[in-house]
Amino acid sequence: MCTNLTRQILSVDLSSLQKAQALLEAGCFVGVPTETVYGLAADATNGKAVARIFEAKGRPQFNPLICHVSSLDMAQAFAQFNDNACALAGAFWPGPLTLVLPLKENSAIHPLVTAGLNTVAVRFPRGPMANLIAAFGKPLAAPSANASGKISPTTAKAVLDSLGDKVDLILDGGACAVGLESTIVKVDGDRLILLRPGSVTLAEIEKVAQMNVSSVQKDATIQAPGMLASHYAPNAIMRLDVSSVMTDEAFLAFGPIDPEVSKNALVIENLSASGDLIEAAANLFSMMSKLDQSGALSIAVAPIPMEGIGIAINDRLARAAAPRELL
Numbered sequence: 001m002c003t004n005l006t007r008q009i010l011s012v013d014l015s016s017l018q019k020a021q022a023l024l025e026a027g028c029f030v031g032v033p034t035e036t037v038y039g040l041a042a043d044a045t046n047g048k049a050v051a052r053i054f055e056a057k058g059r060p061q062f063n064p065l066i067c068h069v070s071s072l073d074m075a076q077a078f079a080q081f082n083d084n085a086c087a088l089a090g091a092f093w094p095g096p097l098t099l100v101l102p103l104k105e106n107s108a109i110h111p112l113v114t115a116g117l118n119t120v121a122v123r124f125p126r127g128p129m130a131n132l133i134a135a136f137g138k139p140l141a142a143p144s145a146n147a148s149g150k151i152s153p154t155t156a157k158a159v160l161d162s163l164g165d166k167v168d169l170i171l172d173g174g175a176c177a178v179g180l181e182s183t184i185v186k187v188d189g190d191r192l193i194l195l196r197p198g199s200v201t202l203a204e205i206e207k208v209a210q211m212n213v214s215s216v217q218k219d220a221t222i223q224a225p226g227m228l229a230s231h232y233a234p235n236a237i238m239r240l241d242v243s244s245v246m247t248d249e250a251f252l253a254f255g256p257i258d259p260e261v262s263k264n265a266l267v268i269e270n271l272s273a274s275g276d277l278i279e280a281a282a283n284l285f286s287m288m289s290k291l292d293q294s295g296a297l298s299i300a301v302a303p304i305p306m307e308g309i310g311i312a313i314n315d316r317l318a319r320a321a322a323p324r325e326l327l
């Protein structure tokens with residue numbers, strides 16, 4: 001253990017940020033809120049600290065981590081920004097967009113962070129994570145703070161539930177505003193490739209870059225997390241796009257609930273009673289966890305419109321429903 005803290009969860013204030021910083025300086029990791037999901041953060045230049053993250057998550061080593069920064073300057077010290085990258089960072093940072101960029105040679109980023117790739121994923125988040133990085137003065141490598149393959153946490157309690165006593169300190173900043181992991185775009189010379197959909201949409205990226213952005217094929221070589229077919233998996237089986245709930249199923253609803261459709265449900269959570277996709281994204285992971293913990297063997301999910309952030313919601317649902325033997 002890195003620390004002897006008696007309380008694992010502390011609300012964000014100056015004193016808890018200082019405790020977090022001391023842990024980072026000692027090569028430990030901490031759970032930190034961002035506007036997307038909670039991250040498990042460690043010094044990106046310290047190989048042992050980064051290795052501890054992989055160990056705690058039970059994460060396949062080929063899956064590289066995002067480097068979080070608190071300024072464009074900090075990012076430019078280790079990643080190469082061309083005009084497209086500068087335009088996207090200018091438009092969306094700080095915010096829920098991750099850029100995959102060429103790694104500068106002899107950068108301070110530990111190779112374990114990039115899993116030996118010659119590219120690096122960079123993001124300038126909003127919220128307490130940015131304050132912590134600014135105080136620490138170095139980039140933080142941080143995957144989502146969940147056991148590998150499981151649902152990403154959007155509250156401090158969900159981090160504790162997923163990783164238990166493996167985490168020394170979790171900063172509690174309340175529920176994450178976005179609730180879905182960042183959009184990931186790879187800047188590959190003059191091309192832009194969407195690796196993972198998120199709340200920054202393809203249309204918004206194309207508007208800023210003034211060019212078409214391609215999406216990776218589902219069966220392409222693994223380049224991003226989301227590319228593992230089964231990811232974000234609850235224990236229950238997931239049935240998507242259902243028009244009627246079967247006996248003893250949990251029901252993840254969206255919009256007004258038709259009593260005919262839901263009459264057999266064991267338990268119901270509604271992503272957004274008013275049919276608001278932003279609200280639905282923010283609720284997705286916590287409601288999936290809640291239904292999973294209800295003990296139902298199957299979760300029936302209402303159809304979610306394929307528009308705006310609904311594309312990212314459907315992406316996460318499809319991965320949660322994918323056959324588990326692929327994990």
Ligand code: TXA
Binds near residue numbers: 100117119145223226
């Ligand atoms: O919103 C988020 O992005 C959250 C918060 C904590 O920032 N983080 C997050 O990290 O979702 P993670 O590790 O769960 O997913 C990031 C994914 C990795 O799984 C990896 O596949 C992809 O980013 N990635 C990282 N470096 C990459 C690289 N050089 N090339 C392609 N994909 C990369």
Ligand code: MG
Binds near residue numbers: 143144152225
């Ligand atoms: Mg993750």
